[in-house]
Amino acid sequence: MLRTSARAAVSLAVLTALAGGIAMPSLAATPSPQPATLRAPVPRHRGPAAGHNDYADATFARPLAEGLTAFYARDFHAAQAAFERALLVVPDNTLAISFLNAAAAQQPGALDVLTNVEEDAATGSPRNVVNHVRLGFSYLFQSIAGRDRTQDARDEFNAATALDPDGAAAHVALGIMRFNERSANRSKSEMLAALASDPNNVLAREYLGELYQSDLHDPQRGLTLEIDVPNLVPGYADIDFHIASLLYDLKQYELAAKFARSGLTTDVGHVGEAGLHGYTLLAQIDIDQRRLDEAKRVLAEAIDAGIDTIYARTLLAKIKNGDYDTASGNHVVSEPVTPSPTPR
Numbered sequence: 001m002l003r004t005s006a007r008a009a010v011s012l013a014v015l016t017a018l019a020g021g022i023a024m025p026s027l028a029a030t031p032s033p034q035p036a037t038l039r040a041p042v043p044r045h046r047g048p049a050a051g052h053n054d055y056a057d058a059t060f061a062r063p064l065a066e067g068l069t070a071f072y073a074r075d076f077h078a079a080q081a082a083f084e085r086a087l088l089v090v091p092d093n094t095l096a097i098s099f100l101n102a103a104a105a106q107q108p109g110a111l112d113v114l115t116n117v118e119e120d121a122a123t124g125s126p127r128n129v130v131n132h133v134r135l136g137f138s139y140l141f142q143s144i145a146g147r148d149r150t151q152d153a154r155d156e157f158n159a160a161t162a163l164d165p166d167g168a169a170a171h172v173a174l175g176i177m178r179f180n181e182r183s184a185n186r187s188k189s190e191m192l193a194a195l196a197s198d199p200n201n202v203l204a205r206e207y208l209g210e211l212y213q214s215d216l217h218d219p220q221r222g223l224t225l226e227i228d229v230p231n232l233v234p235g236y237a238d239i240d241f242h243i244a245s246l247l248y249d250l251k252q253y254e255l256a257a258k259f260a261r262s263g264l265t266t267d268v269g270h271v272g273e274a275g276l277h278g279y280t281l282l283a284q285i286d287i288d289q290r291r292l293d294e295a296k297r298v299l300a301e302a303i304d305a306g307i308d309t310i311y312a313r314t315l316l317a318k319i320k321n322g323d324y325d326t327a328s329g330n331h332v333v334s335e336p337v338t339p340s341p342t343p344r
Helices: 010-019 058-072 076-089 093-105 110-124 129-146 150-163 169-182 184-197 202-214 217-226 237-249 253-266 273-288 292-305 309-322
Strands: none
Touching: 058 076, 058 093, 058 253, 076 093, 093 110, 093 129, 093 169, 093 202, 110 129, 110 253, 129 150, 129 169, 150 169, 169 184, 169 202, 202 217, 202 237, 217 237, 237 273, 253 273, 273 292, 273 309, 292 309
């Protein structure tokens, strides 16, 4: 499901829309959020010994997959409804919560409606951990939309951890906040705490993988955390992009190109990082392998599609100027903007 110089927190798609790049549906088309009373009272614990895996539950995985397909096709109305259905099965799954908010943020007024519902739920059931987590994520997305609710979000996540110290969802959310504050060690600690109780938490793996790549300079370790995520969530296009970036750092160019193309294929609406930056990553891979004609073709395709055009034109100009004729290209992958299924 959403970066600025390290990723946004919620879904890049959200960020793009908030930046004014997407034509929004009418408010009348906004689906009503599911009643808070339908949520489970508390999330179930996911101990490593039990090997719990949300994504192995077909009643959760099916609507999640439908939501991702709709989201990447820019059908945000259908996506929001699908993520709501998924969350009725696993109410504290952070990937689904993030994409729920990302889809709502793409529709005028829908995020406000969702936040109001979450506030009512948290007020009505103050000891419900899920309610605090869901409200905290909505506040994070509100901040991305231009209203600074970061302290409110932190308060909700702290309330959740006070009620359930081992709950993975709140630790992931706090880790995202630390990530956005560029506090790498504290973010890492929160993500590790989340993985201790939920080893298949996709957002924890994804953010921790990025921390190892960007701050800890250990892309191999980052890759081990992320490489299995496509098996858990096959339709999550942005994880393909992140894996491609890690493989590029490791100079595994052919495999990196395979994942980058997979992300582009899945993100048909060019909503997330895969769709917005996959072309220029592929071009950089070609440049480093001295396949300049192929790089020019990919960059021209990006420009024709209106995707990442500034960076694409910059690379194309460098190729035409002969900057890469004798020296290997530098790894410069433009970064997505800011909202995300993890508030960045």
